[in-house]
Amino acid sequence: MPKVRHLSIAAKLLIWASALIIIFFTTTAFLFWQVRQDAEVSSQIVTENHDLDSAIQRMLERLYSVQDNIRRYRLLGGDEAAVGFIVEDLTRFGEILDETLKKHPNHTEEWEELTKEYEITLDPGETTDDNLTPNVTVREWTDILEQSLFDNVADMETRLNMLHDAGQRAADIGLYGLLACLALGVGGGLILAWFLNRSLTEVRRGIRDLGTGATPRDVRILSGDELGELALAFNAMAARLRREEQMRSDFIAMLSHEIRTPMTSVREAVDLVESGAFGEVNEKQRKFLRIAEKESARLSDLLTKLLSVSRMESETLDLHKQETDGEWLVSSTLERLTLAAEANGITLISKATPMTFTADPEHIRQVLMNLVGNGIKFTPQGGTVTITGTTSPDKVTFCVQDTGPGISEEEQDRVFQKYYREPEVRDSVDGTGLGLAISKRIILAHEGHIWLTSNPGHGSTFCFSLPAKT
Template sequence: MPDVRRLSIAAKLLVWSGSLIVVFLAVTAYLIGQVRSDAKEAERIVKVNHDLDSSIQRMLERLVSVQDNIRRYKLLGNEDAVKFIVEDLTRFGEILEKTLTRHPRYKTEWQVLSEDFEITLDPVPGTGANLAPDATVLEWTDILEQSQLDNQADLELALTRQYEAGERASRIGLYGLALCLAIGLGGGLALAWSLNRSLTEIRRGIRELGTGSTPKDVRVLSGDELGELALAFNAMAHRLRREEAMRADFVAMLSHEIRTPLTSIRESVDLIGSGVFGEVNERQREFLSIAEKETVRLSGLLSRLMTVSRMESQSLELAVEKVDCNELASSALERIAPAAEAKGIRLESRLPEPSPVCLCDKGHIQQVLLNLLGNGVKFSPEGGAVSVSVSREPKRTVFSVTDSGPGIPEEERERVFLKYYREPGVRESVDGAGLGLAIVKRIVDAHGGKITLTGGPNGGSVFRFTLPDPEDKP
């Protein structure tokens, strides 16, 4: 058997689950990294931009208070204003010092704020001049306001970057989720479809093999273990077909080779029994009768073997016509009556009026009924009963044959229609080759019908088979 394995089932599952895990971990790692980056950026905004903006705002408030107190002193000469100016400037210096400690990069930019300064408090002529802002304080205010504007611009840029990073992380998260779903669902469905397709082929082959028909090759649809199983099944089917062909050839050869000497034996027994070669006593006639019965039985066995062989080679030809169903059942009962009478079996019939009409090959269906009735007589005990009934169902006619034998266990019922199969409970006690029911099933199947086996209400077996109505094609 060639080695066709390309990717095992375990490898397929590993690739599928591995891809899912890789995508999930990659997206998760990116999102975690983005969250950490956003956290650091938020921390920087709070510790730098927000703290700096708050400090500048407080220093500007002090400078505004200084300007107001300078105007108040120049206009009103209020000595308390000088005190407030000193306090505001002192507080301004403390805030400036702490701010530069936390943000040393502003030491150069704010160097002017740390140098010595001069503020003029003497009033000057003219109200407008006294209301004008102090030049030093105004310069400091301009520096701080520019720093505040720069800080706000930096803050807006940082917030914009965070927003864009959040949007990008959201998109990547959604794409990752969609990809995980695609790999999870799509890969799972594809893997399930691939496995189920191969399993369906193998199940089909096994079901056909279980029906007793000639096994056919199944398609090899994958290169994994199921593909190897399909190849092994095909190799087995090939061997079975070859053995079946050899057996069919052997049966044909055996039937041909035995039929001629068997015919000679039967003719010789008939001639001896008829007294052509001299008088025959009772003892001799008894043994000649036994020999004649055995030759008839052997001839019947050869006929059944040939029938099965013809059916398997698809050479069974049906002469389909409209047939009276009640007449079929009555004729079969008449032909089986001698065998039933010899064993003390009571024959019964339940035939509807008017008689249904079915579409079938009369000779072959007659053989089906005879095989079923013959089995019923064979397996029913002395004094038992065998019955045949005909009933109508939508688009078909149903024939039923019921016996009073030991019945067939439920687990064995599907096998009784296989060639050469005999129920274990009767193999040793009842004669037969296990071909009758195989012939019955093939004939019914050829008509487009179906045969089933169930247990009788009081024991025994019930065989039911269907035939199509005349307007339906088999």
């Protein structure tokens, strides 16, 4: 058997799962990295920008206080309290400046003017405007700190914008990653399941057809994995079964043809002997001749059924459809089987309603005779076999109900197979297992349907339906 595997089911599942894991972990890794970056930026805003902003604000408050006390000193003509406040503010300013430069040494060069030696003049001016004019040194310091404050605010806004953009980017990447995982997880799973189920459906169809007893057909090979190999193996098995079935059909046809001629000669010889053509026949001899005649008829009937099956399997079943009276068909069938029913103590009951449909009457009569004959065969003495016929606008239905032992549920699907006989009756009831198989072939050839309902211990009912018009 040639190999067809290209990519196994396990490999397909591994690729699908690997792609899903890669997308998931790539998205997760990016989000984790982005969170770390955002945490660093947030830390910089808190430890640098916010701290620096707070320190500059405090230094500016001290310098503003120094300017106010200088003006106060000048306007009041020398206020010792104002001098004390000025010294206190400048001292505190210097302390804050030293602390800030230790935390933020990168501003050492920018604030170099604030750390140089300085001189502040407190002498009153000649005019009021001179007294209100800010001190030049303090004003320079204030300008430097205000510019630093502005730069720090701008830097903090830049970092906040970076945080916003990074958050938006992380949200987008997370959303796209989630959608990709969902699309690959759900969509990929559905697609993979569809491909697997499609191949399994083909194999199941072939197995189901094989289980019904029909001629096994090849299934389509829809994949190159293990299911494709299974389909290929099934096709090889089906081809072998078809060859064996053809060989068996050919053998049966040949055997039936070869046996029919000598069987005819045997029956004619028995008839001649029984008729006394070769001398008088006593009662004991006549008894054995009748047994031989009965067995010859039985063997001839078997050959006829074997030939019927062979013709049907070779699709040579010719139907001669015509308008058929269903009620007449039922009555003529029961008429032929009355003697057999009486011999077995069985009562035949007809409940057929008037109906007309298009079919081959001889073949449908054969189906009815097979079903009623089985009912007679399996119904114990004193039982009944009832045949009903009903009609509807599009179909007619016939049912044959017996009061026999019934058929177990596990055996019901097999009774229409060729040569099959229930294990319980194989040794007690004569038969070939061909009657129901032939009946099914005839009904299917009429585009009808045949089925069985049975409850063990309460008899069986065989029904078939046919199109009213074909």
